[in-house]
Amino acid sequence: MRIPIVALLICLGLAAASCCLADQFKDVPDDHWAAEYVSAVKASGVMNGYPDGTFKGEQPVTRYELAAALVNMIDCIERGLKPEIKTEETSVQAPSPPAISDNNKPADKSDPATILKQGGFIAADSPLMKDFDKNVSSTELAEALSSVTKRLIEINIPAPKEHQP
Numbered sequence: 001m002r003i004p005i006v007a008l009l010i011c012l013g014l015a016a017a018s019c020c021l022a023d024q025f026k027d028v029p030d031d032h033w034a035a036e037y038v039s040a041v042k043a044s045g046v047m048n049g050y051p052d053g054t055f056k057g058e059q060p061v062t063r064y065e066l067a068a069a070l071v072n073m074i075d076c077i078e079r080g081l082k083p084e085i086k087t088e089e090t091s092v093q094a095p096s097p098p099a100i101s102d103n104n105k106p107a108d109k110s111d112p113a114t115i116l117k118q119g120g121f122i123a124a125d126s127p128l129m130k131d132f133d134k135n136v137s138s139t140e141l142a143e144a145l146s147s148v149t150k151r152l153i154e155i156n157i158p159a160p161k162e163h164q165p
Contacts, residue, residue: 025055046072064132066141067112067122070148074121081156121151 024030028038038055041047047069049055061069113129116122122129128136128144136144 025049025053027054028057044076046076048072060135061141062133063128063130063136063140064113066128066136066144067116067132070121070144071112071115074119074148074152077152078156116148119151120154121148123147 024035024039025042028035032038034057038047038057042049042055047055113122113132117124117129122144126143126147128140
């Protein structure tokens with residue numbers, strides 16, 4: 001009885017491994033030092049790669065590509081922060097509130113730069129909001145990640161209540 005169960009588990013493991021390998025980018029070898037991280041950002045939906053199935057990890061990132069990845073990262077983080085609603089039959093994620101712009105209208109979901117600007121994640125006068133085909137510098141990347149992190153904290157972590165005498 002144990003042999004068929006073990007054989008079934010091995011087959012399931014091999015099937016799962018082949019699915020994972022098929023889901024890799026074709027230009028990221030399994031033995032590359034970053035393959036696990038690249039796979040994680042793909043699985044989370046933060047980075048989807050290029051239409052030809054490549055990741056192009058050695059290529060510089062444009063400002064527009066960074067904007068798209070940041071919006072996907074924000075969505076991924078916000079999905080992870082939502083509490084689950086438990087029912088007797090199932091558990092589901094609480095619905096996501098629509099992204100709101102500065103003028104309290106839903107943000108335009110078709111343009112990552114607009115979402116970042118309207119959501120207060122990146123300042124409207126940031127260099128990242130201009131020349132979208134220009135490559136992102138390390139300083140711009142650091143500033144963008146810092147700005148997005150700060151805004152996520154403002155949105156999702158309540159300010160401490162002041163002590164009253």
